[in-house]
Amino acid sequence: MKCFKKSKSDADDDEPDHALLYGIDEVPAWYTCIGLGFQHYLTMLGSNIAVPLILAEGFCLQNNNLAKSEIISTIFFVGGIVTLLQTSIGVRLPIVQGAAFSFLAPTLALLSSPKWKCNANNLTENNTDDWQAAMREVQGSIMVASSVQFIIGITGAIGFLMKYIGPLTVAPTVTLVGLSLFGASADSFAGKHWGIAVMTIGLIIIFSQHIRTVPLPFPYYARGKGMKVSWIKIFSLYPILLAICVVWGFCGILTATDVFPTNSTSYGYEARTDIRLGVLQEAAWFRVPYPGQWGLPTVSLSGVLGMISGVLASIIESIGDYYACARLCGISAPPKHALNRGILVEGVGCLFAGAWGSGSGTTSYSENIGAIGVTKVGSRRVVQTGACLMIILAVIGKFGALFTTIPDPIVGGMFCVMFGMIAAVGMSNLQFVDLNSTRNLLIMGFATFMGIAVPEWVKKNEELISTGIPELDQVFLVLLQTGMFVAGFLGFLLDNTIPGTKKERGLLTWNKVQDDEEQIDGISMPVSHYDLPFGNCGCMKNNRCNNFMKYIPICPAFGKDTKTTDKDVTMENGIAIHEFDLPESTRL
Numbered sequence: 001m002k003c004f005k006k007s008k009s010d011a012d013d014d015e016p017d018h019a020l021l022y023g024i025d026e027v028p029a030w031y032t033c034i035g036l037g038f039q040h041y042l043t044m045l046g047s048n049i050a051v052p053l054i055l056a057e058g059f060c061l062q063n064n065n066l067a068k069s070e071i072i073s074t075i076f077f078v079g080g081i082v083t084l085l086q087t088s089i090g091v092r093l094p095i096v097q098g099a100a101f102s103f104l105a106p107t108l109a110l111l112s113s114p115k116w117k118c119n120a121n122n123l124t125e126n127n128t129d130d131w132q133a134a135m136r137e138v139q140g141s142i143m144v145a146s147s148v149q150f151i152i153g154i155t156g157a158i159g160f161l162m163k164y165i166g167p168l169t170v171a172p173t174v175t176l177v178g179l180s181l182f183g184a185s186a187d188s189f190a191g192k193h194w195g196i197a198v199m200t201i202g203l204i205i206i207f208s209q210h211i212r213t214v215p216l217p218f219p220y221y222a223r224g225k226g227m228k229v230s231w232i233k234i235f236s237l238y239p240i241l242l243a244i245c246v247v248w249g250f251c252g253i254l255t256a257t258d259v260f261p262t263n264s265t266s267y268g269y270e271a272r273t274d275i276r277l278g279v280l281q282e283a284a285w286f287r288v289p290y291p292g293q294w295g296l297p298t299v300s301l302s303g304v305l306g307m308i309s310g311v312l313a314s315i316i317e318s319i320g321d322y323y324a325c326a327r328l329c330g331i332s333a334p335p336k337h338a339l340n341r342g343i344l345v346e347g348v349g350c351l352f353a354g355a356w357g358s359g360s361g362t363t364s365y366s367e368n369i370g371a372i373g374v375t376k377v378g379s380r381r382v383v384q385t386g387a388c389l390m391i392i393l394a395v396i397g398k399f400g401a402l403f404t405t406i407p408d409p410i411v412g413g414m415f416c417v418m419f420g421m422i423a424a425v426g427m428s429n430l431q432f433v434d435l436n437s438t439r440n441l442l443i444m445g446f447a448t449f450m451g452i453a454v455p456e457w458v459k460k461n462e463e464l465i466s467t468g469i470p471e472l473d474q475v476f477l478v479l480l481q482t483g484m485f486v487a488g489f490l491g492f493l494l495d496n497t498i499p500g501t502k503k504e505r506g507l508l509t510w511n512k513v514q515d516d517e518e519q520i521d522g523i524s525m526p527v528s529h530y531d532l533p534f535g536n537c538g539c540m541k542n543n544r545c546n547n548f549m550k551y552i553p554i555c556p557a558f559g560k561d562t563k564t565t566d567k568d569v570t571m572e573n574g575i576a577i578h579e580f581d582l583p584e585s586t587r588l
Helices: 030-043 045-055 065-088 101-111 128-154 157-164 167-179 182-192 194-210 239-256 277-282 301-328 336-356 366-375 380-395 397-405 408-432 438-460 470-480 483-497 507-514 547-551
Strands: 097-099 216-222 226-232 362-364 517-520 523-526 569-572 575-578
Touching: 030 045, 030 239, 030 366, 030 380, 045 065, 045 097, 045 101, 045 397, 065 097, 065 277, 065 336, 065 362, 065 380, 065 397, 097 336, 101 128, 101 301, 101 470, 128 157, 128 301, 128 336, 157 336, 167 301, 167 366, 167 408, 167 438, 167 483, 182 194, 182 408, 194 239, 194 366, 194 408, 239 366, 239 408, 277 397, 301 336, 301 362, 301 366, 301 408, 301 470, 301 483, 336 362, 366 408, 438 470, 438 483, 470 483
Parallel strands: none
Antiparallel strands: 097 362, 216 226, 517 523, 569 575
């Protein structure tokens, strides 16, 4: 079933066209998939690079560019594998998996231990033994903590909680997915040269909105017909890729002419394209990451408890991402079985990340969901192509290292657009609730505000979080510094404790996602997009599912009554068809 798209004949000429270029089940041409997949690769490039660069100081790798490039390659390699799993058998939405920021706080706390403290000896380029020992302890802690995420998914705990989760829980959570990253977008990236960042933002907006319907001529050769010209709306397909390439080339010219300062302490230095050339020179041409490449992982109790808090924060963020992605793809919200599988696969992803040694877990990437909203391309196959590119380019070390030279201000400009889109998608969930209700306004406003205020206060007053148990302190620090968790928890608590009717809370429309289909703008939207690609698990040849399958939380039959008392009923695409009905050729 293809994504719902409004046809030109159904809409007035003056009505804006919100149709997707490619729906979730649609498959573009192979060359289009490669281009769009590569765009997804570039979209998540900055975040995947940012994680190891942030951890470099904790691992004492400030001067070891080769080690940093190897960790970056490992992150991309694992992210590609998990993305394929997530889009194929997980939640089956076009969601990219990459290094999780929620694991940064517990990882940095673990690395702040006196035994990993940096000194003159382990700050050299050849401090292999020291940083790999620290990495092995991070690996072991992530692998053990991933079991919590796996158990939550396989047991259906998330699906059970969804009956209590409505728009007033999802809206502040998804909104904070975007808003909570304003600091990283502005300070760590865009703020290093606002001129370049604004140029990137402007080009993305111009390409994706102002001139997205303008076609460009592309000549091609047709056998027997000679040269032909095809008109392609390239700006609507590749707005992010085009913007990055244009600004990157512009920065290269300004770097070659020394317009940008050469002093690393001067403002604008980070816009140069030659800052990370050392990584390009030192990276191997071919290198295949493998489990245990840094040695046998070790485990510490404090590390495991800290990583569990990162796992919990990641789950909350991912659920918000699933809903945001579904809305941008124009399909119904994910049912319970899809949510369960999504969290389960992310647990497997964290296990892989720990085994391979990426220094972080894996999670859904919000910026790539924002890219779907900008490009209007929601094809699952495009993201799967991007995942294959992640794996291939991770093995080709030189090629992957090349894109680490993209200046931070370009990445920051891209983030400003992507995260802004995610915040807006979060707010759009409020269309289901009564916005004239002071109850609803209180819940949304308070949850969102505290989701911003509490993490900022905790970051500046970490010493005040003291229970006497260091491991418990670490759990509280990670959760309270995660805006999505704070906003989602408060929204969930208040929405389920403050009296309100189902209509007022928006649950009458919201709960339709638990049925076989959802009505969106009067159009029937099936949830079959989330079914497993190889069938509804456990179905026999006559398509009657075994009754026990409705008790398996990760099966599409979960929670459904598969029994039938009519022996003359067969199943066609999940719909009961009586054998005494008209033949298929004559049925309307």
